[in-house]
Amino acid sequence: MDDRPLDQRVEALQSPFLDKLTVGVNRFADWIVRHWLAILNLLFLIYVGLPFMAPVFMEVGAETPAKIIYTIYRPACHQLPERSFFLFGQSPVYSREALPANGVADSNNVFVRRNYIGDANHGYKVAICERDVAIYGSMFLMGLLFALMRGHLPRLKARWLLLFALPMFIDGSTQLVGLRSSTWQLRLITGAFFGIGLIWFAYPYIEESMKSSTIQSAGKQP
Numbered sequence: 001m002d003d004r005p006l007d008q009r010v011e012a013l014q015s016p017f018l019d020k021l022t023v024g025v026n027r028f029a030d031w032i033v034r035h036w037l038a039i040l041n042l043l044f045l046i047y048v049g050l051p052f053m054a055p056v057f058m059e060v061g062a063e064t065p066a067k068i069i070y071t072i073y074r075p076a077c078h079q080l081p082e083r084s085f086f087l088f089g090q091s092p093v094y095s096r097e098a099l100p101a102n103g104v105a106d107s108n109n110v111f112v113r114r115n116y117i118g119d120a121n122h123g124y125k126v127a128i129c130e131r132d133v134a135i136y137g138s139m140f141l142m143g144l145l146f147a148l149m150r151g152h153l154p155r156l157k158a159r160w161l162l163l164f165a166l167p168m169f170i171d172g173s174t175q176l177v178g179l180r181s182s183t184w185q186l187r188l189i190t191g192a193f194f195g196i197g198l199i200w201f202a203y204p205y206i207e208e209s210m211k212s213s214t215i216q217s218a219g220k221q222p
Contacts, residue, residue: 033210037147037203044140051127055087058117058124066124070117073127079114081125083187085133089123093130093184130184131168134191142199150207156200164197 032039051073057066070079081104082096091098096113099105104116118124126133146153168190175182 036206036210037143037150041140041143041147044136044143048128048133048136048140051133052087054127055118055124059088066117070127074114077128077132078110079125079127080110080129081113081116081118083129083131083184084125085130085184086118086123086125089118089121091122094122129187131172131187131191134188135195138192138195139199142196143203146199146203153200153204155204156197158201161197161201164193164200168194 050069054066054069057063057069073079081099082094085092086094096105099116099122100119103112107113116125128136171182171186171190174180
């Protein structure tokens, strides 16, 4: 019979579990540190690729998964049809005037227009806008380039990052206040510039931080 006090017996039972949990957490953290670039590249690929599955699902008649995708991305993007790519229709892009008049071409309410996801004639819109496609697509591609040039890509200074972001800011803000109308080509170009600059600026710092964590972890090994 174990005559030890109850708290000592409980501690004795918990100790092996806590030791295993600590080892498991440390191994998982080490795995993330060593594979962070592949993880981020995969996440960006999923993030930019999944919206293209929404029109695919609509085309094959699987409306439920398509609407789930549109709903998931709705908080992150305005999803305006006149600023989105379309698949399986007469054109990959449409002006407001070229879209149906029932709440799209004839409505100034963005919350009404964003609900239009397409039809058999016009095709179905991608679940994120053209600029977001460019931003996250370029972030994924820049991540692949960073993987290929790991250790050889010069660090981008903050002032240059601002220059990469400036075209998108000018294009978006002047359109927002009604000074001019942007085009899908400008949205692609300015969005891509921003995505490239952001990854070019951030990834070298992340790489340096992860290397430092790996060295510190190795130094703690018995």
